[in-house]
Amino acid sequence: MTKRSRDEIYSSILLSAAQDSSGMGITRIMYNTFLSYSQLSESLEQLTRFRLLAYQHDDKRFKITEKGRRFMQLVEEMDDILKVRGTPN
DSSP: OOOOOHHHHHHHHHHHHHTSTTOBOHHHHHHHHTOOHHHHHHHHHHHHHTTSEEEETTTTEEEEOHHHHHHHHHHHHHHHHHHHHHSOO
16 A cells, blocks of 8 residues: 555545535544544644634534635646646657
8 A cells, every 4th residue: 555645635634524514523534534543633633724624613523614625626636737747648
């Protein structure tokens, strides 16, 4: 198994949180992203600090923000660009 980059981990967390419009709990995100609790906790802290995710204290869920959705869109566009550039002529 290959080691995932930080960006790939962040993207998988955001993608997981975006699956449910009401947000997603830490356990479900952990299972969806195949991360340990400590790995996920550290990443969630970073993503909330960057304001890509918002933590809802009342129901203990993480919800993707508009900034997080934009980040995911940009990552997808970058992947498309790199795929096009990586194909031989």
